[in-house]
Amino acid sequence: MNLLWLGDPKSFDVALVGGKAANLSRLARMYHRVPDGFSLPVTVMDEAHPLDLRDEITAAISDLMNCHRLPDFIAAVRSSAVDEDGATASFAGQHETYLNIVGADAIIQAVTRCWESAYSEHALDYRRQQGLSVKRPQLAVLVQQLVAADVAAVVFSANPITGSRDEIMINASWGLGESIVGGTVTPDTFIVRKSDLAITNQTIADKQHMTVSTPGGTHEVEVPRFLRTQASLNDEQVVEMAKLAMTLEVTLEHPVDIECAYAGGELYLLQCRSITTLK
Amino acid sequence: MSTSSTQAPTAGQPIPTPPDFPVVWDDPRDAKITWMLNDRPKTPISLLAYAVVGAFMMGTVPDFQRAGLPISLRLTRVNTYSYFAMAPKSAPPDVVMKGIGLLNRAAPGVFNLMMGKMVGGMSKKTEAFLNPIVERFEAYWLDEILPEVKQHLAYFESSDLRGMSLDQLRAHLAETLKRVERIGGLHGVIIPSAFALDQFEALYCELFEGASTLDALRLTQGFDNKILEGDRALWRLSRAALATPDVYAILSGHAAVDVIPALEKSEASQPFLADLRAWLSQYGQRLNSAFALGEPSWIEDPTHAIEYLQADLALPEPKPEMEPAALVARREKAVAEARLKLAGYPQPVVARFEKLLKAAQTAVVVLEDHNFWIDQRFFYHVRRLLMEFGGRLAQAGTIESASDVFYLTPDELQNGRDVPMKELVKERKAEMERFSHITPPPKIGTMPAFEMTDGGTLMRVMSKGEMGTPNTSPREANRVKGIAGSAGVVRGTARVIHSLAEAGKLQPGDVLVAKFTLPPWTPLFATASAVVTDTGGVLSHSAVVAREYRIPAVVGTDYATSTFHDGQLIEVDGDAGIVRVVVEEQVHEPALVG
Numbered sequence: 045m046n047l048l049w050l051g052d053p054k055s056f057d058v059a060l061v062g063g064k065a066a067n068l069s070r071l072a073r074m075y076h077r078v079p080d081g082f083s084l085p086v087t088v089m090d091e092a093h094p095l096d097l098r099d100e101i102t103a104a105i106s107d108l109m110n111c112h113r114l115p116d117f118i119a120a121v122r123s124s125a126v127d128e129d130g131a132t133a134s135f136a137g138q139h140e141t142y143l144n145i146v147g148a149d150a151i152i153q154a155v156t157r158c159w160e161s162a163y164s165e166h167a168l169d170y171r172r173q174q175g176l177s178v179k180r181p182q183l184a185v186l187v188q189q190l191v192a193a194d195v196a197a198v199v200f201s202a203n204p205i206t207g208s209r210d211e212i213m214i215n216a217s218w219g220l221g222e223s224i225v226g227g228t229v230t231p232d233t234f235i236v237r238k239s240d241l242a243i244t245n246q247t248i249a250d251k252q253h254m255t256v257s258t259p260g261g262t263h264e265v266e267v268p269r270f271l272r273t274q275a276s277l278n279d280e281q282v283v284e285m286a287k288l289a290m291t292l293e294v295t296l297e298h299p300v301d302i303e304c305a306y307a308g309g310e311l312y313l314l315q316c317r318s319i320t321t322l323k
Numbered sequence: 324m325s326t327s328s329t330q331a332p333t334a335g336q337p338i339p340t341p342p343d344f345p346v347v348w349d350d351p352r353d354a355k356i357t358w359m360l361n362d363r364p365k366t367p368i369s370l371l372a373y374a375v376v377g378a379f380m381m382g383t384v385p386d387f388q389r390a391g392l393p394i395s396l397r398l399t400r401v402n403t404y405s406y407f408a409m410a411p412k413s414a415p416p417d418v419v420m421k422g423i424g425l426l427n428r429a430a431p432g433v434f435n436l437m438m439g440k441m442v443g444g445m446s447k448k449t450e451a452f453l454n455p456i457v458e459r460f461e462a463y464w465l466d467e468i469l470p471e472v473k474q475h476l477a478y479f480e481s482s483d484l485r486g487m488s489l490d491q492l493r494a495h496l497a498e499t500l501k502r503v504e505r506i507g508g509l510h511g512v513i514i515p516s517a518f519a520l521d522q523f524e525a526l527y528c529e530l531f532e533g534a535s536t537l538d539a540l541r542l543t544q545g546f547d548n549k550i551l552e553g554d555r556a557l558w559r560l561s562r563a564a565l566a567t568p569d570v571y572a573i574l575s576g577h578a579a580v581d582v583i584p585a586l587e588k589s590e591a592s593q594p595f596l597a598d599l600r601a602w603l604s605q606y607g608q609r610l611n612s613a614f615a616l617g618e619p620s621w622i623e624d625p626t627h628a629i630e631y632l633q634a635d636l637a638l639p640e641p642k643p644e645m646e647p648a649a650l651v652a653r654r655e656k657a658v659a660e661a662r663l664k665l666a667g668y669p670q671p672v673v674a675r676f677e678k679l680l681k682a683a684q685t686a687v688v689v690l691e692d693h694n695f696w697i698d699q700r701f702f703y704h705v706r707r708l709l710m711e712f713g714g715r716l717a718q719a720g721t722i723e724s725a726s727d728v729f730y731l732t733p734d735e736l737q738n739g740r741d742v743p744m745k746e747l748v749k750e751r752k753a754e755m756e757r758f759s760h761i762t763p764p765p766k767i768g769t770m771p772a773f774e775m776t777d778g779g780t781l782m783r784v785m786s787k788g789e790m791g792t793p794n795t796s797p798r799e800a801n802r803v804k805g806i807a808g809s810a811g812v813v814r815g816t817a818r819v820i821h822s823l824a825e826a827g828k829l830q831p832g833d834v835l836v837a838k839f840t841l842p843p844w845t846p847l848f849a850t851a852s853a854v855v856t857d858t859g860g861v862l863s864h865s866a867v868v869a870r871e872y873r874i875p876a877v878v879g880t881d882y883a884t885s886t887f888h889d890g891q892l893i894e895v896d897g898d899a900g901i902v903r904v905v906v907e908e909q910v911h912e913p914a915l916v917g
Contacts, residue, residue, distance in 0.1 A: 144667065194669040218669045257667030268529045271671055308670070 046088040046097060047104055050081050050188065060085045062124030062184040067316070074295050075288065075313045080108055081119070081188030084155065086126055089162075089183045094155040101155065101187070102148040108189065118257070119145045120190040123158035126182040144190055144257040151187055158185050191312045192257055193305035195276045196221035199285050200301045201293040202319060203235065209299065211244070212236040212286045216276045218267055219254030221303050221314065228264060229253045232276050236286040243282055248275050277306075284311055292316055335424045335772040343761045346401055355417030358399060358406035358768045363614065363839075365763070367403035367755040369729035371736075372616040375705060376405065378500050379613075382507020388412065390514055390781050391448030393441075403755045404763040417769075424772025434773070446780035449518075456515040457522065460682040464689050468512045472696045475502050479704035484711040489719075492712050493737045499708055500733060510697050513788065514781070516686035517862050521784045523683035526676060530665065536861055537810050537870075537898070541657045542680060543687040544870050545650030549695035551871060553606035554846050557628070560602055561635035563595055570595045574636060579629040579827075603628060609699035610706060611823050612841045617729045620703050621843075627823050631846040637831055638849055645873065690788075690867055694842040712736060722748055730755075787860035789839065794881035803887075805880030807900035808854070808866030813875050814894045814905055815852040817887040820844075834893055834902075836883050840865040848872040853895035855883045855902050869897075877902050 048055040050065065051072035058066040061083040072078040082104050084097065094101075105117045121142040140161050142154040161167055162183040197216035202209045217224050217231035224231050229252060235245040250272050255264050277285070285304060288311065292300050296318065303315040337354065340346050348354045361368075361376075368376065377398045384396045397408040411419045427434040456463050479499075487495060520543070527539035564570045569591040577585050586592045586599070607621035607628060621628050658680070665673050713728030721744050722728065728736070730751040735742050778786075786792045796804040815834040820826060826847055829835060835851040837844075839858045845868050848854065854869045854876040861878070869876030875897030877883075883902060887893055892906040 192667050194671065218671075254669065256669070258664070262667075266529070268526055268672055268675070270526070270675060271669075274671070 046084065046092070046100055047082040048085055050078065050083070055083055055085075059126055059182075060087065060184065062126050062186065064122065064124060065184065065186040068186075068188070071292075071313055071316050074292060077310060078313050079189040079191050080112060081186060082108075084185040084187070086182040086184050089159060089185060094152060094159050097155075098152055101152055104187075105148045105151060112189070114189075116146055117148070117151075118190045118192070119151050119154075120186075120188050121145055121151060121154035121158065122186045122188075123162065124184055124186070125162065126184055143262045144260060146259075155185050155187065158183070190257065191305055191307040191314070193220050193307050193312075194218070195281075196224060196303070196305040196314075197231075197277070197285060198224055198301060198303055199289040200299070200319065201289040202299040204301070204319065204321070210238050212238060212289055214277070214282060214285055216285075217249075217251045217254065218271060218276055219256050220262055221305060222255040222262060223253050223264060225303070234277065234282045236282060238286075238290060241283050241286055243279060246275070246282075248273060251276065281306060281311070288313065334770050334774070335421070337769050338764070338766055340764055340767060341761075344402055344764060346767050352417050353397075353399070353768065355769050356397075356408050356410060356420060357766055357771045358397075358401075358408045360763055360765045360767075361405040361407055362765070364612065365404075367758050368400065368405045368614075369617055369755065370400070370732050370751065371709060371729040372614065373400050373405055374500070374733045375503055375616060375709075376614050378503040379507040379510070380407065382504035383511055385508060386511030386514055387781070390452045391445040391779070392781055393445070401767060402763065403758040406767060408768070420769075420772045427773045438773075439777075442777050442779040449780040449784075453515050453518040457519045457682045458678065460515060460519055461685045463515070464512060464685055468509055469692075469696065472506070472509055472693075472701070475506060476696070476700055476704065478502070479701075479707075482708075484708060487711075489715055492708075492715065495708060496712060496733060496736060499705060503705065506697055506701050510693060512689055512693055514785070516689045516693075517784045517788050518780075519679065519682035519686040520690075520862055521787060523679040526679055527661070530668075530672070530676065531661070535807070535898075537807060540687075540861070540870060542654060542661060543683045545647070545654040546684060546688050547647065548688045548691035548871075550691045550842050550845050550868070553602075553695075554849065556602055556606065557631055557846060558635050558638070558641075558849065560595075560598060561632055561638070563598060564632065564636060567591065567595055571636070574629075574633055579626045579633060582629045582633075583625065599625075599632075608703040609843055610702055611843055613698035613702045616702065616706050616709060617726065620706055622703075627826065627843065630827050634827075634829070634831075634846065634850050650871075650873075687867060690862065690864070691842070694864070698842060716744070721745070727752075787862040789859050789863050791858045791860050791863065791879040794879060798882055799886075801886070801904040803855075803877070803880040803882050803902050805855070805877040805883070805900050805902070806861055806866075807898055808856075808859075808861055808863070808876035808878040809869035809874060809897045811853075811873070811875035811897045812894065813853045813897075814892060816889075817891045817893045818889055819884050819887060820847070821884070828889070834895055836887050836893075837865075838884055839863070840868070848874060853897065854878075855880060855887070855893075855895060857881055857883050857885075 048061060050069050052069065055061045055069040056066055061069070065083045068078055088097070108114070109117050123140045125139070140158045142157070145151050145154045195216055195218060197214050198221070200213045203211040203213045205213070212235070214234040214236065215224055215231040216234070217229045223229040230249040231251065232249050233247045234243055236242070237244050251267050252272060253264050254267050255262050288304065289300060289302055292302060299319040300316050301319050302313060305312050305314060380396060380398060393412050394409045395412050397410050399406050423434070426437070482495065484492070520540070523543070524536050524539040527542070528534050528536070531538070564574050569589050570586070573582060573585045573589060573592060586596045603622055603625055607625060610616065610620050611618050611627070661676070665676055709728055710725050713722065713725035716722045716728060717725045723745065727748045730748040731739070731744060735744070735747070794805065813834070815832050816830070817836050818829045818833040819836045820829060821838070823843060826844070829847055829850050831850050832852045833850070834853045834855060835847055836855045837857070839856050840854065842864060848868050849872065851874060853874050854865050856863070856865045856878045857880055859865055859878045863878055866876050866878050875895045877895055877897060877900050880902065887902070887904065890908050891904050893902055894905050895902050
């Protein structure tokens with residue numbers, strides 16, 4: 045067995061699977077709906093060409109489809125380069141992301157591209173020119189289900205503006221999270237009081253852009269007019285997100301900001317970080 | 324709609340009338356509002372037809388009011404022509420119009436603000452009324468509107484006109500006029516139809532960058548409807564005729580009016596004649612237009628049907644891409660492409676798209692099927708009743724012939740036992756004859772005190788249908804610019820057709836040029852290579868049917884019938900909405916250039 049599933053304690057090891065996969069693996073233990081997937085750890089990528097892993101990857105994707113009853117497996121394929129000390133390396137060509145990759149063959153192709161970007165002669169030449177380390181890098185690849193988000197949100201378990209730890213702030217907008225994270229849309233804002241989960245304030249914005257998945261990638265498009273000023277979350281969804289943020293805050297014993305999304309009526313947890321800048 | 328080219332009177336001023344069209348107002352206040360000529364048809368209308376059409380038009384008012392139009396409808400008949408006026412619902416129209424006109428001149432800024440607010444409010448009301456209907460549009464049509472229409476038809480079908488006494492017929496007439504008013508209300512289903520298509524098209528164009536209205540409408544094409552079904556059944560009859568030498572000889576060797584007597588005499592033609600009669604009883608319950616009550620139905624006089632049949636004989640087998648399965652496949656491919664593209668979009672977008680797609684697909688069928696059930700069948704039954712009434716009066720010697728009944732009012736028919744009917748008929752016939760030779764002014768009364776440039780959502784949506792919008796392109800000698808109604812570019816010989824009586828001159832490959840087209844004209848679309856009209860928008864009958872026949876169409880040109888004439892080789896660009904003369908007076912075979 046060469047693959048490591050998300051949530052498997054072995055994938056908590058940053059040096060083996062990279063920071064993102066390690067983090068997601070821990071989250072998958074705390075919340076049941078983290079988009080599922082697997083890592084090809086550095087030990088595997090170091091020894092085998094992705095094409096040698098074809099059967100194993102195909103079987104894993106088939107397992108995921110069965111397990112989650114999916115008609116297709118739509119994936120995000122990401123590489124991360126890992127230093128020996130476990131810190132994520134930060135040089136060019138080491139973080140490849142392929143979004144909206146559908147089916148085993150296309151996924152294997154994307155993994156191959158990640159591999160080539162790190163190991164090919166061309167990649168090594170490039171690093172040499174840039175004066176970067178030409179030591180053979182340690183590369184891990186994460187293959188994860190891409191959730192077709194109807195609404196994406198960033199949730200702060202403490203109000204990042206006022207610094208209040210009694211409030212939760214939610215920024216939400218239509219489509220995938222890129223438009224919120226990238227700042228190309230003014231999202232809806234909801235403030236929830238932790239003590240009684242009351243929504244104390246909400247501002248519904250004129251949301252002009254959204255990121256959607258299109259065949260072979262993602263694309264930022266205009267939000268159709270009828271939807272722009274509609275609230276992206278209903279009260280129930282706001283409260284569910286607030287509860288998730290509070291749970292994670294308690295578990296991690298620190299205020300957190302999380303990325304999450306509703307897809308098909310279910311709340312998915314996509315990312316969780318500690319808030320370090322709180323006043 | 325085209326307007327008169329004569330000097331335009333000033334806003335708020337009385338409209339001068341030509342010497343051959345004197346106007347005397349019973350109520351002087353009526354002279355203070357604007358009356359528009361009811362130009363379908365632009366011919367004198369008999370008193371009885373006016374009463375029926377009037378009841379129908381009044382019946383359409385409640386739906387327009389519910390849809391946010393704060394007006395009521397006024398009708399009048401001047402010099403045998405029918406005129407209508409839109410009047411404010413609450414206050415006396417002349418006072419309101421004058422007041423608004425004054426404000427417009429004194430404080431245009433305030434006026435514009437007020438009008439903007441009013442139009443905005445109207446649009447909100449329109450959307451609040453129509454959106455819930457569009458949400459459940461298929462059920463609205465199939466479970467609410469259509470069953471009630473069929474109930475009215477069943478009422479007529481079960482009425483034994485011959486068995487009724489004259490008094491019973493009088494009661495039946497009163498009941499019929501009530502039902503005509505109600506059918507006017509049911510005919511209002513075209514408002515949500517147009518709205519559904521408008522909303523779908525707008526969303527589609529928003530979602531798919533660079534898409535045109537016609538691209539959006541591709542997803543609604545290829546559904547069968549009752550009008551196309553009738554056309555197809557007639558075409559199949561033409562194939563049967565081709566396969567039966569005796570029938571073929573009669574159809575190709577006789578004028579249309581002589582065909583049925585000849586078929587009756589031919590032993591070998593009997594099975595065909597039976598099929599033809601079956602077709603007529605199913606699809607011939609129609610008048611030349613809904614309001615042409617004074618003209619015979621196709622059952623009474625099947626000449627037009629025979630002409631179409633004769634034209635169909637000359638047509639080749641339909642192209643493979645016109646097969647229903649191919650049309651369905653073409654649509655489904657477009658739908659599948661759209662769905663694939665939207666697969667990664669947020670669920671509310673996909674849900675709205677699917678809802679509007681379904682509503683628009685229903686709407687495009689309703690735009691034709693309502694014609695079959697209401698404009699054709701319902702008015703066929705109204706004419707039957709009126710003719711039965713006339714027949715009785717003629718039998719009793721009260722009038723000369725059955726069709727003289729049209730020169731009498733419903734009131735005279737119901738209560739006028741002592742009215743000198745023969746004299747009235749004679750007088751009114753002469754009056755209609757006299758006025759049939761003059762051109763009625765398009766507007767009478769007083770010029771509007773202000774022009775409403777933005778009529779709000781309802782007006783915008785309705786202008787995509789038969790109503791159309793005024794053409795803003797300058798008038799040119801050899802070219803017209805209209806609305807792209809159906810895609811494709813084709814060249815063909817122009818044939819300007821003013822009425823069904825002229826339909827015979829259209830040869831395969833010709834371009835049909837008309838003021839507008841009515842459902843009974845659709846078999847012409849199989850013969851024509853393209854369609855060009857003066858009036859109507861992208862959802863008008865002409866454009867809808869041209870798309871189903873997959874021939875180019877340019878609609879709402881205002882000037883086509885007055886720019887082109889028979890025999891010119893013209894090019895119709897259904898994508899750009901442009902029609903131009905290629906060669907004067909030269910007859911060419913049609914050539915597809917795009």
